[in-house]
Amino acid sequence: MYTAPTLAEAEDRFAEFAAGWEGTYPAMIAMWRRMWSEFVPFLDFPPEIRKLIYTTNGIESLNARFRAATRRRGHFPDEDAALKVLYLTVLERRPNRANPTGQIAGWKSILNVLSLTYGDRLGIN
Template sequence: MRNSLRYASKKHWSAITADLKLIYTAPSVPAAEEAFEVFAANWESMYPAMVASWRRAWQEFIPFLDFPLEVRKLIYTTNGIESLNARFRAATRRRGHFPDEDAALKVLYLTVLERQKNRPNPTGRINGWKAILNTLSMTYGDRLGLK
């Protein structure tokens, strides 16, 4: 999404993101291809580099559509991951250096456990996690040791 928006004027961002959402939430590859053709027809004349980047990356994008919708949402919603990475960076930056690897891991572990009261989601929980966990266990339970 961000890569696409870097080519576009800010005034078109909401329309572009709405069109792109139809692609990455499509129930199947043919439906995604159809949504992409509509997207390309709407935006290629104005932002040819944006559409070309999607065309170049299409083969890498298609396997994403094999995931169930709940897992896809977990993948494309990176806010939780970015938030945790920012907390890790802040925790390690404040300390400068560590005597050994165990000390660094301990700081990261405590950072994960720390509640952040000034955040809308102080525990870092993911909305809809139970549905995602059910889908993951049914789809990838052998990898998770759940089957």
């Protein structure tokens, strides 16, 4: 559904998904049906931006790293000390991870679409 090029295609994919899973997870399928009108505006975004929106693993991972870094240090004497720890956490490379640099594949095309679509908001254009 997330990668469907049109609304009709997304509806067809949801119908296939619902047919396969409604017997096992009726509450989940009912929730999708209730919230479909909330999901549909998502399909107005270009595919590159859609991927950026629905893939939140990087964001969740960074938030977990922030929590771990601040939890280990307890209290901070001032806001600058806390910001320094967060800054160093962002810069820390994770060599034991599948993506140690933290780079996002296809970021140039995503940035190009963002600048064309929302350049005025980003201060790029």
